[in-house]
Amino acid sequence: MTSAEAEDREPAAEPRWGRRGTAGPAIAVALGFEALSHSYGKIRALDQVSLDVRPGEIVCLLGPSGCGKTTLLRIASGIERPSAGRMLMDGREVAGPSIFVPPEQRGVGLVFQDFALFPHLTNLANVMFGLSALPRAEADKAARLALGRVGLSGHALDYPHALSGGEQQRVALARAIAPRPGVLLMDEPFSGLDSRLRDTIREETLAVMHETRATCIVVTHDPEEAMRMADRIVLMRGGRIVQAGTAAELYRKPVDLAAARFFSDVNEVPGVVRAGKIVTPVGYFAAPGLAEGTRAIAAIRPQAIIPMPAQMCIPGRLLAKRFLGEVEFLEIAVEGLEAPLKARVRSAETLTPGRDLGVDVAASEVLVFAVPEA
Numbered sequence: 001m002t003s004a005e006a007e008d009r010e011p012a013a014e015p016r017w018g019r020r021g022t023a024g025p026a027i028a029v030a031l032g033f034e035a036l037s038h039s040y041g042k043i044r045a046l047d048q049v050s051l052d053v054r055p056g057e058i059v060c061l062l063g064p065s066g067c068g069k070t071t072l073l074r075i076a077s078g079i080e081r082p083s084a085g086r087m088l089m090d091g092r093e094v095a096g097p098s099i100f101v102p103p104e105q106r107g108v109g110l111v112f113q114d115f116a117l118f119p120h121l122t123n124l125a126n127v128m129f130g131l132s133a134l135p136r137a138e139a140d141k142a143a144r145l146a147l148g149r150v151g152l153s154g155h156a157l158d159y160p161h162a163l164s165g166g167e168q169q170r171v172a173l174a175r176a177i178a179p180r181p182g183v184l185l186m187d188e189p190f191s192g193l194d195s196r197l198r199d200t201i202r203e204e205t206l207a208v209m210h211e212t213r214a215t216c217i218v219v220t221h222d223p224e225e226a227m228r229m230a231d232r233i234v235l236m237r238g239g240r241i242v243q244a245g246t247a248a249e250l251y252r253k254p255v256d257l258a259a260a261r262f263f264s265d266v267n268e269v270p271g272v273v274r275a276g277k278i279v280t281p282v283g284y285f286a287a288p289g290l291a292e293g294t295r296a297i298a299a300i301r302p303q304a305i306i307p308m309p310a311q312m313c314i315p316g317r318l319l320a321k322r323f324l325g326e327v328e329f330l331e332i333a334v335e336g337l338e339a340p341l342k343a344r345v346r347s348a349e350t351l352t353p354g355r356d357l358g359v360d361v362a363a364s365e366v367l368v369f370a371v372p373e374a
């Protein structure tokens with residue numbers, strides 16, 4: 001086979017994962033972070049972060065690059081010692097002004113973005129690495145069980161470099177769960193993977209996480225990933241927690257415009273509050289809690305923009321239409337707005353770019369935020 005033919009071949013199928021329900025359960029631990037701050041020199045990476053994580057809860061730390069997610073995870077693992085504040089495990093202080101329990105004594109499993117496998121050790125030896133407290137035969141058995149759960153029993157004696165990225169990630173997961181830790185900490189565990197693999201690995205990993213019943217903290221910058229995995233999402237910005245709640249709570253009631261933008265595309269329509277409503281070129285919308293005369297933004301998700309026949313509702317003109325499979329994406333010019341409105345609709349067959357149409361807005365889907373002070 002020529003090398004060109006080899007490149008054209010479908011990639012070899014990843015081995016199947018092991019049987020569900022066979023990852024050993026752990027005794028989950030409650031985590032408490034109390035007014036944690038951390039600085040690297042002059043950089044304030046964490047600023048007074050307080051958070052309680054229930055035993056067995058899956059929490060995703062979500063936020064833009066540099067907001068302090070990894071630092072919080074490193075403090076939870078014991079790799080980093082906080083500059084101020086305390087961390088508790090099941091109510092016992094493990095980090096604070098006068099105490100610091102090192103990582104190896106915390107009973108925490110870690111999975112990193114780059115897998116962090118030892119290249120000179122076999123996959124089995126990599127998984128056994130965290131089991132050194134056990135007699136060798138028991139460590140061997142526990143490591144083989146964990147490798148079996150991730151479907152890699154057949155690769156126990158191979159070296160990590162002989163595996164694909166997805167398989168290496170599975171070895172890293174096996175290594176993290178083999179000692180049955182009460183806490184699993186994962187830093188961007190899927191971001192190094194091919195997008196075709198990511199969905200499957202994430203779903204299988206989530207199944208393993210549920211089976212172990214460990215308390216899990218997962219760092220991600222991908223809102224969709226957080227929504228798929230988390231019992232609770234903790235949104236961070238500038239070293240602080242800006243909002244924590246279920247995916248639905250954060251999506252439906254984002255605390256500010258930046259949080260709304262994080263979870264979906266939004267049309268940002270400026271206006272002024274009059275008699276409890278923001279007045280905009282596309283309508284009046286309830287602005288609870290905002291004082292008369294406040295300059296505000298109506299954040300309107302594209303699916304809340306509804307095209308109507310011309311002469312109905314607000315007059316507009318269709319500028320562009322793009323077919324995206326399940327939905328069509330429209331750009332609609334409306335008088336008084338600088339930027340065209342973005343809309344997502346199920347069917348737009350009858351709409352022709354360049355033609356006039358009407359625009360309606362589903363008021364229940366509009367979020368209103370005061371314009372932040374400059």
Ligand SMILES: Nc1ncnc2c1ncn2[C@@H]1O[C@H](COP(=O)(O)OP(=O)(O)OP(=O)(O)O)[C@@H](O)[C@H]1O
Pocket residue numbers: 040043044045063064065066067068069070071072221
């Ligand atoms: N070892 C370090 N030395 C100096 N500054 C650091 C160090 N690690 C992190 N920082 C800084 O601390 C801040 C928080 O970084 P952190 O890695 O916790 O953020 P993050 O949200 O995980 O970002 P990313 O998604 O890019 O990994 C950033 O400003 C970063 O540059």
